[in-house]
Amino acid sequence: MIELIDNLGTGFSTALSLQNLGLCFLGVLIGTVIGVLPGVGPIATIAMLLPLTFKLDPTGALIMLAGIYYGAQYGGSTSAILVNIPGEATAVVTTLDGHQMARQGRAGIALGVAALGSFFAGSVATLVIAALAVPLTKLALLFGPADYFSLMVLGLAFAIVLARGPLLPAFCMIVVGLLLSTVGTDLETGEERLTFGMPNVVDGIDFAVLAMGIFGFAEILRNLENPEVRDVSRTAIGRMLPTREDVRRCVKPVLRGTFVGGLLGILPGNGAVLGPFASYTLEKKLSKRPKEFGSGAIEGVAGPESANNAGAQTAFIPLLTLGIPPNAVMALMVGAMTIHGIIPGPQVMTKSPDLFWGMIASMWIGNALLLIINMPLIPLWVRMLRVPYHLMFPAILIFCCIGIYSVNNSPNDVILTAFFGFFGYALYKFGFEPAPLLLGFVLGKLMEEKLRQAMVLSRGSFTTFIENPVSAGLLFLTVIVVVVAVLPSIRKSRDEVL
Amino acid sequence: MEPGNGGFVRAPRTVGAGVFMVLIGLFALYHSWGLTTGTTRQIGPGMIPQSLSVLLAICGVLLIVEGFVTRGEKLEAWKIRGPLFILGAVVIFGLAIKPLGLLLAAPLAMGIGGLASSETRPREIAIFAVVMTVFCLGLFKYALSLPIPLAPWLIGY
Numbered sequence: 001m002i003e004l005i006d007n008l009g010t011g012f013s014t015a016l017s018l019q020n021l022g023l024c025f026l027g028v029l030i031g032t033v034i035g036v037l038p039g040v041g042p043i044a045t046i047a048m049l050l051p052l053t054f055k056l057d058p059t060g061a062l063i064m065l066a067g068i069y070y071g072a073q074y075g076g077s078t079s080a081i082l083v084n085i086p087g088e089a090t091a092v093v094t095t096l097d098g099h100q101m102a103r104q105g106r107a108g109i110a111l112g113v114a115a116l117g118s119f120f121a122g123s124v125a126t127l128v129i130a131a132l133a134v135p136l137t138k139l140a141l142l143f144g145p146a147d148y149f150s151l152m153v154l155g156l157a158f159a160i161v162l163a164r165g166p167l168l169p170a171f172c173m174i175v176v177g178l179l180l181s182t183v184g185t186d187l188e189t190g191e192e193r194l195t196f197g198m199p200n201v202v203d204g205i206d207f208a209v210l211a212m213g214i215f216g217f218a219e220i221l222r223n224l225e226n227p228e229v230r231d232v233s234r235t236a237i238g239r240m241l242p243t244r245e246d247v248r249r250c251v252k253p254v255l256r257g258t259f260v261g262g263l264l265g266i267l268p269g270n271g272a273v274l275g276p277f278a279s280y281t282l283e284k285k286l287s288k289r290p291k292e293f294g295s296g297a298i299e300g301v302a303g304p305e306s307a308n309n310a311g312a313q314t315a316f317i318p319l320l321t322l323g324i325p326p327n328a329v330m331a332l333m334v335g336a337m338t339i340h341g342i343i344p345g346p347q348v349m350t351k352s353p354d355l356f357w358g359m360i361a362s363m364w365i366g367n368a369l370l371l372i373i374n375m376p377l378i379p380l381w382v383r384m385l386r387v388p389y390h391l392m393f394p395a396i397l398i399f400c401c402i403g404i405y406s407v408n409n410s411p412n413d414v415i416l417t418a419f420f421g422f423f424g425y426a427l428y429k430f431g432f433e434p435a436p437l438l439l440g441f442v443l444g445k446l447m448e449e450k451l452r453q454a455m456v457l458s459r460g461s462f463t464t465f466i467e468n469p470v471s472a473g474l475l476f477l478t479v480i481v482v483v484v485a486v487l488p489s490i491r492k493s494r495d496e497v498l
Numbered sequence: 499m500e501p502g503n504g505g506f507v508r509a510p511r512t513v514g515a516g517v518f519m520v521l522i523g524l525f526a527l528y529h530s531w532g533l534t535t536g537t538t539r540q541i542g543p544g545m546i547p548q549s550l551s552v553l554l555a556i557c558g559v560l561l562i563v564e565g566f567v568t569r570g571e572k573l574e575a576w577k578i579r580g581p582l583f584i585l586g587a588v589v590i591f592g593l594a595i596k597p598l599g600l601l602l603a604a605p606l607a608m609g610i611g612g613l614a615s616s617e618t619r620p621r622e623i624a625i626f627a628v629v630m631t632v633f634c635l636g637l638f639k640y641a642l643s644l645p646i647p648l649a650p651w652l653i654g655y
Contacts, residue, residue, distance in 0.1 A: 054642075054644070168561060175557060176519075179550045179551065188543070189534070189542070191543045389615075391626060394608040394630070397587060398630055399634075400588075401595075401604075401607055402604075402646065406646065409645060421585050425580075425581055429514075455539065455541055
């Protein structure tokens with residue numbers, strides 16, 4: 001306990017430096033903007049803004065990037081409530097009751113409850129991260145190559161099960177991602193693999209190139225084909241502070257949402273996306289007035305919004321303690337860390353405690369900042385929602401181009417990104433959801449490395465994965481996850497939830 | 499999206515997806531064929547890509563089978579305008595950034611990219627492109643001092 005307070009003390013003293021505070025503010029502000037704007041996702045934005053962080057020290061860079069991520073989760077709810085368009089995928093549930101509340105003239109209350117619930121959830125999640133970081137890191141140091149490999153297999157299994165849509169295409173995306181990760185010089189023999197003589201992929205395909213192509217550019221193409229109608233709520237926002245009655249109704253949903261979201265967020269394989277859905281279903285089941293859900297029940301905003309924010313933050317746990325990114329945004333954080341010469345994993349905490357604890361402390365500060373800046377800025381967001389997409393996409397386009405060029409100062413990277421943009425478009429046309437691809441790509445290199453190490457250690461026998469208790473346990477869990485997902489009855493309820 | 503008709507191919511989009519995966523698998527297998535496979539004891543550089551390619555192709559075949567058995571969605575029409583102008587703009591930017599520099603490449607890319615939407619108005623995009631170029635110049639070149647060539651043909655950097 002004293003250790004925890006001590007560590008958080010280190011963190012706050014780092015995060016509260018003028019520069020880091022400013023970067024945290026900038027991060028959450030940018031994050032909120034992209035969260036509010038539909039059609040601009042956090043993946044593309046972080047990839048786009050990577051060059052902005054080159055000049056910063058690693059701590060500042062990561063504080064800012066993390067701010068963008070959870071700021072986006074936060075902003076997503078604003079457009080869900082006001083315009084009935086989820087600014088981010090995780091805000092889908094908020095549209096159900098949040099927009100109904102806005103139509104009844106209670107937009108302000110919905111926004112206020114979402115903000116306060118998120119703040120509470122974010123604060124709790126920060127404490128959870130701080131408390132779990134030390135034990136999990138110690139655990140991770142005991143992991144051998146076989147254990148690591150099995151853990152990543154489990155993560156990928158979760159990613160497939162939790163992806164939207166059918167399982168087989170999601171599995172295909174993972175395999176394509178793993179395959180793409182093998183491109184480049186072989187780490188042991190130095191042979192070039194699948195490089196097609198392109199000098200810019202000798203060290204492997206750059207993560208930013210792949211992410212920007214498949215998410216950034218393909219997203220623009222997708223948005224151009226499906227112009228959305230924005231019904232910017234003309235009704236007044238009204239009072240934002242919830243009444244005593246509202247608060248009374250929200251306390252339990254917020255607590256439950258925080259718990260559910262936080263727990264799911266820790267799962268490797270993007271459990272965070274499931275949080276809001278799970279919380280909504282839970283609240284509807286527990287409510288005495290389930291019929292109110294869908295027509296402006298305040299519990300239906302408070303629970304999922306808390307779950308969303310809690311999950312967004314606990315998703316940092318696998319990344320910070322084990323070095324395994326649980327979703328695509330965290331994968332980008334790995335990219336950002338590597339650019340700054342930090343290899344994510346259990347050693348980060350001991351080697352650079354300032355960075356580790358500073359980032360954790362900055363999350364709480366970021367949440368407080370979000371609460372303060374968002375309340376007065378909502379009228380501005382409403383006006384921003386009126387910017388037409390045909391003026392937004394050329395700006396996104398040029399930022400992406402400059403961003404990609406700047407990562408390695410390589411024009412070839414820009415052209416390769418265009419190729420991946422086309423690839424992403426093709427995937428979209430064939431009905432694939434590309435998020436698991438990115439995760440497979442990021443875990444691929446590490447998985448291959450650990451697999452090869454494990455096989456050398458075991459002299460070529462695959463039984464090492466079963467003989468080793470930790471690895472066996474993880475693989476057993478993987479089997480359970482897959483079997484459960486394939487069972488018909490559970491599959492049906494999964495389809496309902498996702 | 500409309501469901502596919504009850505014809506021979508019940509889910510054309512799934513079949514298309516399967517064919518796409520099979521093609522990627524075969525392509526990757528063909529190009530990783532020459533690499534050393536190694537043994538399980540000493541895994542060579544080729545083993546992982548080769549086995550993943552085979553796995554992907556098998557999954558593709560399963561998808562094709564699924565598309566014949568269960569009913570699903572039709573193939574979506576591919577638009578030409580969006581991909582052509584957006585990705586064209588990106589390629590042009592890539593080709594132009596070194597020889598022409600940011601001051602020409604950026605407005606060029608935005609102008610071409612703008613053609614992707616039918617709502618774009620020429621005057622609007624022209625003004626917007628100039629404003630954005632100046633903004634990018636200030637942000638990336640001066641505020642962040644990234645080494646981006648500005649106009650090598652004119653000022654030498």
